[in-house]
Amino acid sequence: MSILLSTSLLVTACNNEAAENDWQHAHISGPTDSGWYPLSTLFSDIWMDELEEVDVTVVEGGAIGNIREVNTGVDVQTGFAFASDFVDGIEGEGAFEGEPQENVKAIGAFYPTxxxxxxxxxxxxxxxxxxxxxxxxxxxxxxxxxxxxxxxxxxxxxxxxxxxxxxxxxxxxxxxxxxxxxxxxxxxxxxxxxxxxxxxxxxxxxxxxxxxxxxxxxxxxxxxxxxxxxxxxxxxxxxxxxxxxxxxxxxxxxxWAIMVVNEDMDDDVVYELTKTIWENSDRVEEEQPTRGMWFDPEDGYGEIENPDENIHPGALKYYEEVGATD
The missing domain is CATH 3.40.190.10 (Periplasmic binding protein-like II)
Structure with a gap:
């Protein structure tokens, strides 16, 4: 019994540590003069203003490379990408020919390019x-x-x-x-x-x-x-x-500009990150009007290819709660 209890406590401790690390992570965006970078910094501000546990660092990147970096999950855990590149990544086509990105999921789609x-x-x-x-x-x-x-x-x-x-x-x-x-x-x-x-x-x-x-x-x-x-x-x-x-x-x-996440990120963390962005869409529209005007959870879910399969379970839970999947 003591061995089982110790094992259970160890697993719980490891899970808690993983979730804690996910709250504090790096988010990869575009170059500083791109449209993505100010949106990424706004997202990180919203997360850190609304969620006490969160500490997010925004780093520069680029569309194709972002998917690769998030897929590895070593240096960054979330990032921006294009929906079309995301499809190529998970199917191992286009710029990812023969290299399917098997560890990347979507949080949602935000606005069209x-x-x-x-x-x-x-x-x-x-x-x-x-x-x-x-x-x-x-x-x-x-x-x-x-x-x-x-x-x-x-x-x-x-x-x-x-x-x-x-x-x-x-x-x-x-x-x-x-x-x-x-x-x-x-x-x-x-x-x-x-x-x-x-x-x-x-x-x-x-x-x-x-x-x-x-x-x-x-x-x-x-x-x-x-x-x-x-x-x-x-x-x-x-x-x-x-x-x-x-x-x-x-x-x-x-x-569509979408956010991608490493599939191993804790479900509860992804749920809170997703929920917090959509519940603060009025702030996005105020500070980034040409992008924020498009923000709608139904599009966030529906503009992802095969959303039930390709959206992270934590984000999918939010979309189900608000009826975006109906």
Missing amino acids: LWNIAVLEDSPYDSLEDVVEYGADVIPGNPGDASEAAFRRIFEAMGYGEEELEEAGVSVDYGGYGDAANQMRDGIIDVTVQGGGPDVPGLTEIDATQSVELLSIPDDLLETLSDEGYGYTTDMTVPGDSYSGQTEDTPTIAS
Whole structure:
């Protein structure tokens, strides 16, 4: 009996220690000049203001790397990612080809990033097919970026893989948003793909002197992308007049910004972290209005691919309590 009691006490002590360590953890975000970083610091402030046990440190990261880091759970336990990258991670596809991330779960989805396929209004490009027909010079982001994956998958769905694009004279180079925007402004490239909410600050700066236009994704192509199960939302538009050369709503795909967590994090800790964010969504909307306006627990649950399987049990408990799973 004493041996059983000692074993029970030891297990309880270990579980309590694990939970205590989970309350005090590192959260991985984007670069300090990204949209994710101020949201991460706001989340950490909310957690530490509302939950006495919590001590969260925000560190810089990036979309793909965040999933890898949270999956290992060594240095960070929570972080931001794109829903489409999360799907790739758990299925071992895209940037995670052959390397499924088996230890990462979602806490929830928070707001959409709409992919802006941008050109200058005075360019000859009025459609995605024109990009191929006229052999455009494109910077879709850096290799493995969510924007680069969106570009690649859009054109693959049209029947143009890397080889077909090259044969058509399409030149694909790589770089960050700022570099791509500068090169488009200077006439070095024709097309860039960038994520906005809904517009992109760098493209808005160009639009002040040279009208920016967006290329729309046709309905049949949106349906194909939806059927592929990439984790994109395919029923959204960039509102008209987001840029001076874009007078009508422009259909596109979107990747929701989500929070991921190591699956071994204590269920009670994840439950409290999840609950505290959603119960303070008014503060998020006040301090981060363009993102906070989207906050809704039903989307938090519903915009995760296979939510009952891919959301952490602690977070799932909260969504069930508030009826978001109905």
